[in-house]
Amino acid sequence: MSEEVKILTAETEEGRKAIEEVMAHSYQADIDSVPPEWAKVRVVGDVPVSFVLVDPARTMDAPVGEFSYAFIKDVATREDRRDEGHFKAIMEEVFAALRVAHIPLVVAHGKASLYRPLKFDVFTHHSGVFATPDLIDRALGRGGPEAKDRLQLEEGDSVQEDLLLVTEVRADSLMEAAEALRAAATLARERGKSRILFEYPAAPSYGSTYPVHTSLEYPFLALARAIGAEHRLQGSYPEGGPIGDGDWIRVINVREAICDGVTALPQGVTLPEGEICFETDTGRGVLACHDGKLTSPSFPSNEAAWVIWPSVAIGQLITGYRSVAELCALHRTKLPEPIMSLLDLLFPSVWRFSRNENWTYRA
DSSP, X not given: OOOOEEEEETTSHXXXXXXXXXXXXXXXXXXXXXXXXXXXXXXXXXXXXXXXXXXXXEEEEOSSSEEEEEEEEEEEEOGGGTTSSHXXXXXXXXXXXXXXXXXXXXXXXXXXXXXXXXXXXXXXXEEEEEEOHHHHHHHHOXXXXXXXXXXXXXXXXXXXXXXXXXXXXXXXXXXXXXXXXHHHHHHHHHTTOSEEEEOSSOXXXXXXXXXXXXXXXXXXXXXXXXXXXXXXXXXXTTTTSOOSEXXXXXXXXXXXXXXXXXTXXXXXOOOOOEEEEEEETTEEEEEEEETTEEEOOSSOOTTOEEEEOOHHHHHHHHTTSSOHHHHHHHTTOOOOHHHHHHHHHHSOOOBOBOOOHHHHBOO
8 A cells, every 4th residue: 555645834833843844854945935835845654755946036147038937946855865766746736836836947956977867967067267377467467456346246165275266357448358357367376276266157056046147148158268267168068078057947838838939029029920730748839920920829820830849958049058940950840941940030049058067065
């Protein structure tokens, strides 16, 4: 006879105590950081085995406007009940609740081994400029710390011991970029650091608005390359190598995700005519443009172009991680030119960044 399974929330005292019990056997998190109905716990045979804390009210920047997503703030299974399927089960409960709440996207931060099997995939890139104090001195001459206000640093025991970690550079011209580089070299020498990593463009903390960069033609990057600094730009796991942790996105509702992504289209834009139906593992979504009006009908017409893609491809399309041309090549899809133009206009490729923890933290 199978054991009874219950899903409780922090809306009740019983649910809150059950979450606290799981935390006592895994790790502590802030239950009150999310609405009580989104602090959930899975109880099997009267034993609380796993919990999840979900922030349902996040927004992500888009080229025009923003769109909504939920963020998995914390999720854990008690140490003595792992490898029993409880993580997957409580995440499936979250997905079902998000569908009911009409929240089309969910983002998480963590290990690939946990999230890729649940139809999550990457949607950010990593960008870092690596230099040494000597390299900067030889190219630009020694400077003082006067321009250190152009830099934001992160320090702490978790940062690699020989690394000066610069998390933000404020420089709008080549001259200001030179000041920032010289100041970083001075600060690195003062702190006994042999290497400098500039996270540039800035890699915001996970669960952020993931700001949009439409181009990487910044003065700081241009000058850093000119003096011989190494600029590493890579897609998140797995394209760029074995990165342990990453930022992950999953589409909960394809139709709502597509609609949410185009609600802020500016007035006066001329849209190509056409209709496309996305058939995915998490549902169907239709986009149609007729007589200059964009709609999302429940069912496609006979004239619609069809694509059969995994839902992760839709997440990467609407967040700008991959262009429609790249996705067509990856999934062996041929679309009419008007449809390609429509999707390029609605979902342009952009850059979003997150932290590469292998670059910054000690093993």
